[in-house]
Amino acid sequence: MAHKIGKQTLIIDGVVGIRSSAAVGSKKEGEGPLGKDFDIINDDSRFGEKTWEKAESKMQELACWKALKKAEAEMKDVDFIFAGDLLNQCIASAFSARGSKVPYIGLYGACSTFAEAVGLSAVFADSAAKNCLAVASSHFCSAERQYRFPLEYGGQRPPSAQWTATAAGAALVSKEEGFPFIKAVTFGTVEDFGINDQNNMGAAMAPAAAETLSQFFKDTYTDPEDYDLIVTGDLGFVGANLMKELMERKGFPLGENYNDCGLMLYDREKQQVESGASGCGCSASVLSGHVIPMLRDGMLKSVLALSTGALMSPTSVQQGETIPGIAHLVCFSSEKGGIF
Amino acid sequence: MAHKIGKQTLIIDGVVGIRSSAAVGSKKEGEGPLGKDFDIINDDSRFGEKTWEKAESKMQELACWKALKKAEAEMKDVDFIFAGDLLNQCIASAFSARGSKVPYIGLYGACSTFAEAVGLSAVFADSAAKNCLAVASSHFCSAERQYRFPLEYGGQRPPSAQWTATAAGAALVSKEEGFPFIKAVTFGTVEDFGINDQNNMGAAMAPAAAETLSQFFKDTYTDPEDYDLIVTGDLGFVGANLMKELMERKGFPLGENYNDCGLMLYDREKQQVESGASGCGCSASVLSGHVIPMLRDGMLKSVLALSTGALMSPTSVQQGETIPGIAHLVCFSSEKGGIF
Numbered sequence: 146m147a148h149k150i151g152k153q154t155l156i157i158d159g160v161v162g163i164r165s166s167a168a169v170g171s172k173k174e175g176e177g178p179l180g181k182d183f184d185i186i187n188d189d190s191r192f193g194e195k196t197w198e199k200a201e202s203k204m205q206e207l208a209c210w211k212a213l214k215k216a217e218a219e220m221k222d223v224d225f226i227f228a229g230d231l232l233n234q235c236i237a238s239a240f241s242a243r244g245s246k247v248p249y250i251g252l253y254g255a256c257s258t259f260a261e262a263v264g265l266s267a268v269f270a271d272s273a274a275k276n277c278l279a280v281a282s283s284h285f286c287s288a289e290r291q292y293r294f295p296l297e298y299g300g301q302r303p304p305s306a307q308w309t310a311t312a313a314g315a316a317l318v319s320k321e322e323g324f325p326f327i328k329a330v331t332f333g334t335v336e337d338f339g340i341n342d343q344n345n346m347g348a349a350m351a352p353a354a355a356e357t358l359s360q361f362f363k364d365t366y367t368d369p370e371d372y373d374l375i376v377t378g379d380l381g382f383v384g385a386n387l388m389k390e391l392m393e394r395k396g397f398p399l400g401e402n403y404n405d406c407g408l409m410l411y412d413r414e415k416q417q418v419e420s421g422a423s424g425c426g427c428s429a430s431v432l433s434g435h436v437i438p439m440l441r442d443g444m445l446k447s448v449l450a451l452s453t454g455a456l457m458s459p460t461s462v463q464q465g466e467t468i469p470g471i472a473h474l475v476c477f478s479s480e481k482g483g484i485f
Numbered sequence: 486m487a488h489k490i491g492k493q494t495l496i497i498d499g500v501v502g503i504r505s506s507a508a509v510g511s512k513k514e515g516e517g518p519l520g521k522d523f524d525i526i527n528d529d530s531r532f533g534e535k536t537w538e539k540a541e542s543k544m545q546e547l548a549c550w551k552a553l554k555k556a557e558a559e560m561k562d563v564d565f566i567f568a569g570d571l572l573n574q575c576i577a578s579a580f581s582a583r584g585s586k587v588p589y590i591g592l593y594g595a596c597s598t599f600a601e602a603v604g605l606s607a608v609f610a611d612s613a614a615k616n617c618l619a620v621a622s623s624h625f626c627s628a629e630r631q632y633r634f635p636l637e638y639g640g641q642r643p644p645s646a647q648w649t650a651t652a653a654g655a656a657l658v659s660k661e662e663g664f665p666f667i668k669a670v671t672f673g674t675v676e677d678f679g680i681n682d683q684n685n686m687g688a689a690m691a692p693a694a695a696e697t698l699s700q701f702f703k704d705t706y707t708d709p710e711d712y713d714l715i716v717t718g719d720l721g722f723v724g725a726n727l728m729k730e731l732m733e734r735k736g737f738p739l740g741e742n743y744n745d746c747g748l749m750l751y752d753r754e755k756q757q758v759e760s761g762a763s764g765c766g767c768s769a770s771v772l773s774g775h776v777i778p779m780l781r782d783g784m785l786k787s788v789l790a791l792s793t794g795a796l797m798s799p800t801s802v803q804q805g806e807t808i809p810g811i812a813h814l815v816c817f818s819s820e821k822g823g824i825f
Contacts, residue, residue, distance in 0.1 A: 232798065234801075247674060248674055249674060272486045334582075460572070469583050471591075
């Protein structure tokens with residue numbers, strides 16, 4: 146059973162682990178540095194569907210199907226699905242879960258969704274459930290026309306803009322089974338530092354990431370150097386640099402072991418993604434396809450993974466509101482025993 | 486610690502209860518049959534804010550503030566906020582939580598959000614948390630222009646249409662404190678019976694409500710007559726009648742103890758709301774302001790409350806998709822001991 150330590154960190158007391166995970170992407174993701182880590186790459190960004198929204202649902206279905214297949218499990222073995230995406234009314238997730246017959250807990254955490262889903266799955270798998278599926282997705286084309294401009298318009302992108310990943314990630318979080326283990330979860334607070342430039346999401350999210358990460362260190366009496374890797378969701382180049390500065394100011398300077406999924410997914414120079422990748426699918430696919438497998442293979446032993454979200458909408462921006470951010474943290478370890 | 490029985494019902498093993506709850510509404514809600522049950526009624530549907538979206542955030546803040554005040558608690562006593570609404574990217578909830586400094590778990594369950602939030606709060610309060618705030622809202626004006634037409638257009642409404650409640654509800658769910666008790670939670674599955682008329686949400690949601698409710702009866706070996714009140718979220722006149730028919734077919738006929746929040750909030754004849762009320766705020770306010778207080782006062786002893794959601798978006802409807810529904814159930818009791 147999970148219990149709270151310090152101000153806001155939950156320690157997962159039981160043996161809860163990632164039984165399997167899978168990442169799905171499209172052409173651009175396949176051409177990036179992590180291309181080979183994806184389980185499924187389809188060069189057709191419509192995934193054979195008629196619309197990008199349906200393609201996004203399809204990516205979620207494929208990610209879940211592949212994760213279950215790797216675990217030699219079936220959908221009927223799953224107790225709960227925790228899922229979310231960026232589309233209005235989260236239709237990618239809802240339509241994807243339609244055929245599952247599994248209790249569905251819909252989330253909205255913007256790009257923080259994957260860590261939110263994995264965190265809730267861990268708390269549930271530590272008490273009321275055996276298997277939980279955590280899944281999140283985003284799609285460049287559906288996001289671009291919903292948040293910015295029609296693709297046909299060919300709008301220019303400033304250097305601080307990020308490229309929404311066309312990707313989905315799914316993780317099967319299980320009790321008494323699975324590896325690596327989930328040792329702790331820190332759900333974040335909504336932080337607003339007055340950023341109002343919707344082409345600079347990294348700057349809007351970095352303060353929330355710094356807040357959650359520093360609170361985790363305070364709650365657990367650990368330091369950045371206690372972890373092999375500390376990885377944020379999609380701060381990108383601008384946001385990741387700001388994150389380092391903020392963490393230094395908070396007394397927890399980040400070293401070479403810090404990275405950002407938004408900087409890992411694409412080759413920023415060759416792939417013209419400006420400040421890096423973004424979207425729920427960014428951290429979902431990088432964690433599911435790259436980081437968790439590295440933990441499984443023993444190349445990493447302890448990882449802090451934060452998915453980071455900007456909680457705005459086109460309407461809130463048009464109404465002159467600033468952009469609040471949020472970040473949820475999951476602590477992975479290859480060691481079964483307590484580390485705190 | 487919660488544990489699962491049957492296919493999908495979670496039994497809350499510890500003592501978890503509603504420490505306090507509060508409902509906020511506007512003019513039309515104040516004029517309805519439950520007007521006196523609202524803690525706060527503001528005849529100005531903007532609640533002093535510049536936009537309806539900000540008004541909706543304000544309603545959530547007021548509902549939380551009032552619920553905390555009733556419990557003689559403060560925001561710093563709250564471990565987690567579980568919240569959601571109908572607006573794109575759930576901005577009403579995110580902006581409302583901005584000043585709280587409390588870990589925020591954003592949900593999207595359409596009008597099923599309140600039961601989803603209370604259910605998650607109960608699971609958390611049964612393990613990792615002491616106090617959780619469950620909150621949900623909707624606003625007629627922000628919903629109407631987002632989902633249907635600009636208000637100025639004055640679009641005609643068919644008889645199956647429902648009126649989105651301008652309301653918010655908040656419940657403080659606590660461990661070892663509070664009354665009535667939460668005995669069980671059944672998170673629902675996404676059900677799609679092929680309804681594609683977005684002016685007939687009741688019909689889209691009724692199959693999901695019937696599925697969750699009948700599954701709860703099967704999981705717990707109880708019957709409709711074992712409860713003083715069985716109440717659905719916002720099926721309205723059309724959906725509630727369909728619900729009765731579906732439950733009869735499933736072998737669990739509903740009697741006089743069945744009602745629907747969407748039929749309780751307004752006077753359908755005098756207030757011109759066609760099939761009844763809808764919106765996350767409907768079940769949130771009717772449960773928080775009316776049903777839970779009746780349990781507290783001893784007028785009800787055992788209640789099954791289901792919030793019901795239609796998981797569509799204007800985009801999915803335009804793309805020819807049908808409308809999936811979902812329903813989450815919370816079982817309240819005034820008895821401390823086990824009832825299953």
